[in-house]
Amino acid sequence: MTTDQLPASEAESTEGRAAVTVRDLVIATTSGTEVVQGVSFEIAPGEVLGVVGESGSGKTTVGLALLGHARRGLAITGGTILLGDQDIRAMNDAQLRRLRGSLVSYVPQDPASSLNPALRIGIQLREVLEAHGQTDAKTNAARIAEMMREVALPDDPAYLKRYPHQLSGGQQQRVGLAMAFANRPRLIVLDEPTTGLDVTTQSTVLATVRELAQIHDVAALYVTHDLAVVAAVATRVAVMYAGRIVELGPADKLFESSGHPYTRRLVGAIPRLAGGRSLVGIPGHAPSPGKRPQGCAFAPRCRLRIDECEAEVPPMLEIASDHASRCIRALEVVDFKQDEYGDPVDLPEPDTDKPVLTLDNVVGYYGSTEVLHSINLTLEQGEILAVVGESGSGKTTTARSIAGLHHSWTGSIRLGETELAPAARARSTDVRRQIQYIFQNPYGSLNPRKTIGESVGQPLGIFKIASGKKADAMVGEMLEQVSLSASYARRYPDQCSGGERQRVAIARALISKPSVLICDEITSALDVSVQAAIVELLGELQRELGLSMVFVTHNLPLVRSIAQKVAVLADGSIVEYGDTAEILANPQQEYTRHLISDTPSLETATAEITAAVAPPTDGAHQA
Amino acid sequence: MKFLRGGGIAGFITRRVLLGLLVMFLVSVIVFVSTQLLGDPARAILGRDATPDRLAALQKQLNLDSSKVGQYFHWLGGILHGDLGTSLASSQPVTQVLGARIANSAVLVVLAAIFSVPVSIAIGSYAALRREKLFDTLSSNLMLVLAALPEFVVAVLLVILLSTNVLHLLPAISPVPPGTHAWDYPDELVMPVATLVIAVAPYVSRIMRASMIEVLESDYVEMARLKGLPERTVLIRHALPNAIGPVFQVIAINLAYLAGGVVVIESVFNYPGIGLGLVDAVTNHDIPVVQALAMLIAAVYVVLNLLADVATILVTPRLRTRL
Structure with a gap:
């Protein structure tokens, strides 16, 4: 591990004033497999360091190590973690307990499951203060009120008496933030705190994090899989791959001229508002711990691989005084033009004479509440129509009404010339075959007791399309078409990654040759690079098969690279509907403009960061 | 369906009590119909060589000559007035026979509950905390063995161990003489209560362990630890209230099962409880007693389940605030 030392100059960038210094951190499973290998970084007070990586890269594990915590089955086995001059690894349980929540605090990924459902939020806030020696009720009440105001929540006693389930997702996460800042810590670890929040909430939470860190001079480690989010919040970024930091440098440099092929591929996978280029996923997947190759872990997936890459783990190579990359070709890579990946998108011209799906004055209800107000939409043959909106805007209800899964609606939905019954059950077999639905969560939508082949082949039996050998052959063909191999038919869902499962779900939807495919937030549970690969696949399938698709999402930039048309929904009404490029370039409605500016993307973020974040005081950041 | 919501916890209890009464009404129909299969009570009383005249007279006296529906409402009306009828075997009021x-x-049952519930919650929680360590392995296996043993085997083993061959500390049987109360003989209660505790504890402690393990793995318990709370606070304030909900249901089912009369245990210890009472009544074709006991046991199930649901709701704000 000693060869993995950062270049000396990198260590100097926060010299003398680092809030936290991590050196050669190793975290291993109890059976000895190293999950995190030789991770080193520093964070200055007031600085936000973003840690980016795909699921399984070890980023959360590193974050938790800063609190001296390792999850069940893991242990911190090497390296040093210095908080100021205190060594966290040398602390005993009692010292660690005093450290956590006071000097170092944690903001968890899922606020809904991290707040105790049985306790009022006021109690959960107060106990952080009490656990660290502040027992005076009056002082605590005043401090809690102050914290609530800082995260823009009401501070009245009635609000504090609420239970977590009585708050929205965004409010829950603000309570999490208030808790984290309660004892004025020196370091905050934020573990994907905005995953699952819609874009508007996400953008305010990100702004809060940035502000609080600056005002209180707190160092923050922001863990995420979303580079666009990191661009919006972090000044410096560490990219992790297979348990190691592969690139470390200022945020803007990483996005404009990154020195590692993996970072470049990640950047290429981010949907761009400006559009014009298709997304490119990264083929293959990251090696799991214990199966990591001897040399560069990314080499098997790298287009720039040379034989030397596999000889040994490359050391961190200094590109600039504050920018290092774990790639032996870093100095070449850094000079490549960033936009080398992603061809200009050439969306096919839809056939406008034959609408496959028409929604005419559709009004949807939940009980007696009207949740959709007069929705009118047309889907042409060969068209992808994006339905975009925040959570609660009615976009999923619209999709479910089309599929007949939500049947409390009035108005008219026509498939070609056929008038559709509200409930799927009341529709003919052929209509049901023609409308196929792909769900958001690939972990929940595949039957865990059925093989992939059985799941994909099921529609063939239901719709009496094929059986026996012929069906098996069709399943194999379909799996190939979604870029899996026919051998996946024998696997079970738990033997597949999230991206693979979503491909299986796509195969299952396409095998009955539907005329309309409904995709309900199908990439929101996936890593950015996997999302890119799925979108790439859908684009290819659309061009090959002439598919017509309703693509429900909250991610506007994503829409840009695949949909010809977009409908923006707010509070159950369509506020804007038309050509994607036009709407994104020139939104007519305030709501759409908000949605665009709130969505983290490289364009909005880098512009904002250079404008809003004052340059860090130490000169080392100014290359 | 608006009337099924609102009113807070009081409204919920009111609705559940009404529902319980409905259940009891249905149970009464089933009990009445099925006890008809025990045969003609008049014939049971008079024996095989009853004359037709005396049979007819007794049937009239017992109100058996009216229609079945009439008999049912007569019986139901009696129950509502606290009159459970007269025992055929002893010619005394059922209330007096069964009291x-x-x-x-x-x-x-109450003693068994008082001892078994806290003990099994403690064992289950501690096993969850020491998951896959020595205490957990030992207690989990022991509980499994105890759960697998039929109650009478446990009872007999206890008798062998504490009352006869090995040690002679306690009376081997617990016959409470008529006219006295069970609590007048504390030493006689030890063995039956111990047997019941052993019968209930494995179920409660196993569900407690499973529920606690799930809660200890939860994000909010990890968060509580990462907030730097003392371990005691983490367990008592954060873990326990969330883990105990499902346990209430198991406790209720087990106690109701005990209340139904563990005939075998009463039989081993010769303890005059309702289990043995029910067996006697069935053998004697003592229909009013059978009916009364069946209704009583059903009522215990209804009440205990209601209590468990209320307790679960009280520890689960998400359910409570929805009422």
């Missing part, structure tokens, strides 16, 4: 037995069984 002492009900009290004896209640003492047994």
Whole structure:
């Protein structure tokens, strides 16, 4: 591990004033497999360091190590973690307990499951203060009120008496933030705190994090899989791959001229508002711990691989005084033009004479509440129509009404010339075959007791399309078409990654040759690079098969690279509907403009960061 | 369906009590119909060589000559007035025949609950905390063995161990003489209560362990630890209230099962509870007693389940605030 030392100059960038210094951190499973290998970084007070990586890269594990915590089955086995001059690894349980929540605090990924459902939020806030020696009720009440105001929540006693389930997702996460800042810590670890929040909430939470860190001079480690989010919040970024930091440098440099092929591929996978280029996923997947190759872990997936890459783990190579990359070709890579990946998108011209799906004055209800107000939409043959909106805007209800899964609606939905019954059950077999639905969560939508082949082949039996050998052959063909191999038919869902499962779900939807495919937030549970690969696949399938698709999402930039048309929904009404490029370039409605500016993307973020974040005081950041 | 919501916890209890009464009404129909299969009570009383005249007279006296529906409402009306009829075997009011037995069984069940519930919650919680360590392995296996043993085997083993061959500390049987109360003989209660505790504890402690393990793995417990809370606070304030909800249901089912009369245990210890009472009544074709006991046992199930649901709701704000 000693060869993995950062270049000396990198260590100097926060010299003398680092809030936290991590050196050669190793975290291993109890059976000895190293999950995190030789991770080193520093964070200055007031600085936000973003840690980016795909699921399984070890980023959360590193974050938790800063609190001296390792999850069940893991242990911190090497390296040093210095908080100021205190060594966290040398602390005993009692010292660690005093450290956590006071000097170092944690903001968890899922606020809904991290707040105790049985306790009022006021109690959960107060106990952080009490656990660290502040027992005076009056002082605590005043401090809690102050914290609530800082995260823009009401501070009245009635609000504090609420239970977590009585708050929205965004409010829950603000309570999490208030808790984290309660004892004025020196370091905050934020573990994907905005995953699952819609874009508007996400953008305010990100702004809060940035502000609080600056005002209180707190160092923050922001863990995420979303580079666009990191661009919006972090000044410096560490990219992790297979348990190691592969690139470390200022945020803007990483996005404009990154020195590692993996970072470049990640950047290429981010949907761009400006559009014009298709997304490119990264083929293959990251090696799991214990199966990591001897040399560069990314080499098997790298287009720039040379034989030397596999000889040994490359050391961190200094590109600039504050920018290092774990790639032996870093100095070449850094000079490549960033936009080398992603061809200009050439969306096919839809056939406008034959609408496959028409929604005419559709009004949807939940009980007696009207949740959709007069929705009118047309889907042409060969068209992808994006339905975009925040959570609660009615976009999923619209999709479910089309599929007949939500049947409390009035108005008219026509498939070609056929008038559709509200409930799927009341529709003919052929209509049901023609409308196929792909769900958001690939972990929940595949039957865990059925093989992939059985799941994909099921529609063939239901719709009496094929059986026996012929069906098996069709399943194999379909799996190939979604870029899996026919051998996946024998696997079970738990033997597949999230991206693979979503491909299986796509195969299952396409095998009955539907005329309309409904995709309900199908990439929101996936890593950015996997999302890119799925979108790439859908684009290819659309061009090959002439598919017509309703693509429900909250991610506007994503829409840009695949949909010809977009409908923006707010509070159950369509506020804007038309050509994607036009709407994104020139939104007519305030709501759409908000949605665009709130969505983290490289364009909005880098512009904002250079404008809003004052340059860090130490000169080392100014290359 | 608006009337099924609102009113807070009081509204919920009111609705559940009304629902419980409905259940009891349905149970009464089933009990009445099925006890008809025990045969003609008049014939049971008079024996095989009854003359037709005396049979007819007794049937008239017992109101057996009216229609079945009439008999049912007569019986139901009696129950609502606290009149359970007259025992055919002893010619005494059923309430008087059963009073002492009900009290004896209640003492047994309440004592069993008082000892088994805290002990099994403690064992289950501690096993969850020491998951896959020595205490957990030992207690989990022991509980599994105890759960697998039929109650009478446990009872007999206890008798062998504490009352006869090995040690002679306690009386081997617990016959509470008529006219006295079970609590007048504390030493006689030890063995039956111990048997019941052993019968219930494995189920409660296993569900407690499973529920606690799930809660200890939860994000909010990890968060509580990462907030730097003392371990005691983490366990008592954060873990326990969330883990105990499902346990209430298991406790209720088990106690109701005990209240139904663990005939075998009463039989081993010769303890005059309702289990043995029910067996006697069925053998004697004592229909009013059978009916009364069946209704009583059903009522215990209804009440205990209601209590468990209320307790679960009280510890689960998400359910409570929805009422």
